[in-house]
Amino acid sequence: MPSTSAAPRRITALAGGIGGARFVRGLIAAAPGAEVTVIGNTGDDIWIHGLRVCPDLDTVMYTLGGGISEERGWGREDETFTVKDELAAYGVEPAWFGLGDRDIGTHLVRTQMLNAGYPLSAVTQALCARWQPGVRLLPMTDERAETHVVVNVRDGDGRRAIHFQEWWVRYQARLEAHAIVLVGADDAKPGPGVVEAIEGADVVVLPPSNPVVSIGTILQVPGIRESLLRTPAPVVGVSPIVGGRPVRGMADACLTAIGVQTTAAAVAAHYGSRSSGSGILDGWLVDTSDRDAVAAVEALGIACESRPLLMSDLLSTTAMATAALALAEHNAVP
Amino acid sequence: MPSTSAAPRRITALAGGIGGARFVRGLIAAAPGAEVTVIGNTGDDIWIHGLRVCPDLDTVMYTLGGGISEERGWGREDETFTVKDELAAYGVEPAWFGLGDRDIGTHLVRTQMLNAGYPLSAVTQALCARWQPGVRLLPMTDERAETHVVVNVRDGDGRRAIHFQEWWVRYQARLEAHAIVLVGADDAKPGPGVVEAIEGADVVVLPPSNPVVSIGTILQVPGIRESLLRTPAPVVGVSPIVGGRPVRGMADACLTAIGVQTTAAAVAAHYGSRSSGSGILDGWLVDTSDRDAVAAVEALGIACESRPLLMSDLLSTTAMATAALALAEHNAVP
Numbered sequence: 001m002p003s004t005s006a007a008p009r010r011i012t013a014l015a016g017g018i019g020g021a022r023f024v025r026g027l028i029a030a031a032p033g034a035e036v037t038v039i040g041n042t043g044d045d046i047w048i049h050g051l052r053v054c055p056d057l058d059t060v061m062y063t064l065g066g067g068i069s070e071e072r073g074w075g076r077e078d079e080t081f082t083v084k085d086e087l088a089a090y091g092v093e094p095a096w097f098g099l100g101d102r103d104i105g106t107h108l109v110r111t112q113m114l115n116a117g118y119p120l121s122a123v124t125q126a127l128c129a130r131w132q133p134g135v136r137l138l139p140m141t142d143e144r145a146e147t148h149v150v151v152n153v154r155d156g157d158g159r160r161a162i163h164f165q166e167w168w169v170r171y172q173a174r175l176e177a178h179a180i181v182l183v184g185a186d187d188a189k190p191g192p193g194v195v196e197a198i199e200g201a202d203v204v205v206l207p208p209s210n211p212v213v214s215i216g217t218i219l220q221v222p223g224i225r226e227s228l229l230r231t232p233a234p235v236v237g238v239s240p241i242v243g244g245r246p247v248r249g250m251a252d253a254c255l256t257a258i259g260v261q262t263t264a265a266a267v268a269a270h271y272g273s274r275s276s277g278s279g280i281l282d283g284w285l286v287d288t289s290d291r292d293a294v295a296a297v298e299a300l301g302i303a304c305e306s307r308p309l310l311m312s313d314l315l316s317t318t319a320m321a322t323a324a325l326a327l328a329e330h331n332a333v334p
Numbered sequence: 335m336p337s338t339s340a341a342p343r344r345i346t347a348l349a350g351g352i353g354g355a356r357f358v359r360g361l362i363a364a365a366p367g368a369e370v371t372v373i374g375n376t377g378d379d380i381w382i383h384g385l386r387v388c389p390d391l392d393t394v395m396y397t398l399g400g401g402i403s404e405e406r407g408w409g410r411e412d413e414t415f416t417v418k419d420e421l422a423a424y425g426v427e428p429a430w431f432g433l434g435d436r437d438i439g440t441h442l443v444r445t446q447m448l449n450a451g452y453p454l455s456a457v458t459q460a461l462c463a464r465w466q467p468g469v470r471l472l473p474m475t476d477e478r479a480e481t482h483v484v485v486n487v488r489d490g491d492g493r494r495a496i497h498f499q500e501w502w503v504r505y506q507a508r509l510e511a512h513a514i515v516l517v518g519a520d521d522a523k524p525g526p527g528v529v530e531a532i533e534g535a536d537v538v539v540l541p542p543s544n545p546v547v548s549i550g551t552i553l554q555v556p557g558i559r560e561s562l563l564r565t566p567a568p569v570v571g572v573s574p575i576v577g578g579r580p581v582r583g584m585a586d587a588c589l590t591a592i593g594v595q596t597t598a599a600a601v602a603a604h605y606g607s608r609s610s611g612s613g614i615l616d617g618w619l620v621d622t623s624d625r626d627a628v629a630a631v632e633a634l635g636i637a638c639e640s641r642p643l644l645m646s647d648l649l650s651t652t653a654m655a656t657a658a659l660a661l662a663e664h665n666a667v668p
Contacts, residue, residue: 049446050446082436082439083417083438083439086440087442101420102420108384112426130424
């Protein structure tokens with residue numbers, strides 16, 4: 001019997017790493033049969049020991065394809081680090097990046113395809129042929145655009161920009177960040193299918209990914225923000241901040257760097273309201289512990305509801321996704 | 335008390351993989367305190383999954399540096415093949431090459447240095463800084479010159495050239511070889527220090543390496559054969575053929591491909607005699623089981639003796655090296 005509900009057929013999500021990937025699991029469960037497209041952040045991408053590593057794309061691919069280490073939230077399950085130990089024995093830098101042996105298989109295939117001239121989007125599609133993540137995974141751009149963080153020079157007065165991964169992994173985001181910059185953004189364009197996926201969707205969702213270095217990075221690719229303003233689909237987001245703290249990761253350090261408070265309402269205000277012309281959101285989900293923020297968010301012109309936002313298992317994650325889709329449906333342009 | 339013997343101070347050996355490497359162990363033991371230079375074959379080198387692999391250089395480096403798998407005779411001890419399995423899971427070719435995880439550490443360092451513009455000789459020196467092989471290891475050339483084998487097209491009339499590694503590893507040298515060609519030889523020149531190591535040596539030794547695709551390949555680099563003809567040092571070789579069979583590997587298939595019989599005497603004749611102007615040898619060691627060949631080799635103008643030529647342990651290998659050095663000393667130009 002065909003469904004008579006208005007269940008969305010085409011859902012597009014912008015995603016960073018583990019938070020975005022887990023939320024998309026819930027989306028798939030909440031909307032069975034829907035075509036889900038994930039636009040992945042590539043600002044974290046980095047050349048390590050001559051290998052092209054795409055942490056967020058791989059996290060989405062492994063998480064949805066059943067290969068992720070659930071415990072770590074990045075990289076492969078049953079991972080070993082033999083190659084990393086060998087590189088350390090040779091004394092080559094950097095030694096701080098967690099390059100697993102299984103993971104290196106992925107990086108070798110990617111690097112060789114890139115060096116042969118394939119764009120990252122084609123490479124990602126080829127890798128997904130193995131993992132079958134159940135979504136269409138599109139890099140935000142095929143161009144090289146990498147997030148760098150401006151920090152103080154150690155024992156000096158000046159400042160220098162280091163790669164986001166060095167700041168995040170090596171320094172655990174503990175170095176004060178004066179600015180976060182997407183190097184190469186000016187020359188980047190949305191990857192193949194990205195604009196079409198946003199403008200052709202029934203719903204666009206912003207999962208609880210990092211609003212600065214995941215979603216924020218995707219929005220910096222010229223054309224993507226414009227496409228979110230233009231799409232007829234409702235755009236709804238899920239707060240990554242619960243009770244004034246990031247649920248996972250160090251988003252607070254990133255928000256501080258761009259002068260945004262670490263609260264659910266401040267992040268909504270940072271994204272801005274489509275109806276008022278200040279930004280990209282039609283709807284925003286906050287955690288039940290942040291229900292006091294609902295009125296403030298609605299005052300911005302963004303529909304807002306509070307729900308439990310902890311992705312502790314697939315059931316709770318599916319409930320979150322269902323709530324996000326319902327919020328979108330209620331706020332769709334008729 | 336300083337030695338009063340005429341022990342050579344500077345020994346230069348041309349070497350392929352495991353046979354050459356093990357013989358050099360014996361040389362080091364036979365001539366303590368000597369400066370040993372090994373000129374390594376790079377005709378086997380290959381790009382695999384975007385990694386530059388130098389099987390013979392690595393075998394020498396690992397064997398003399400204590401990292402070799404003694405059992406396999408190539409690659410690292412305690413090796414795992416996780417990355418190889420992952421590449422196979424992606425379905426990328428070639429799947430027949432034994433790419434170990436520990437080994438990949440070496441290949442990543444090498445590939446990144448080569449891509450950064452360092453010549454192979456500098457890369458090899460950098461890798462040896464870790465392994466401390468106790469010899470100076472020089473690639474025969476810094477240029478890319480790779481051995482290819484001409485075989486029949488399967489199910490067809492034509493012929494095609496495949497990389498030596500494919501013939502050797504994938505097909506176990508079982509495809510009939512119509513020719514063995516060093517592609518790129520015309521543009522290759524001896525690597526830094528190679529000619530000086532040959533012309534400045536007290537003794538030049540050809541270990542029992544493959545006379546076609548190891549020693550023969552080195553001799554094809556323009557300038558190296560000329561340097562062996564010119565050096566004031568005696569040049570002595572050790573037969574890799576014992577009792578009409580290669581001691582190790584499939585040298586018979588290679589000899590057949592170039593029209594040379596698989597006998598100790600035929601290999602000596604193939605190398606030729608310096609004194610008669612037909613080649614590069616002053617002396618040649620054959621196995622005791624080939625003592626009947628001694629007269630035939632001497633008739634070519636090459637000093638010849640028979641000794642046990644099985645490198646079953648360091649003691650027997652050292653005895654072989656001692657015999658080779660003694661043969662050289664007796665045949666040195668006064």
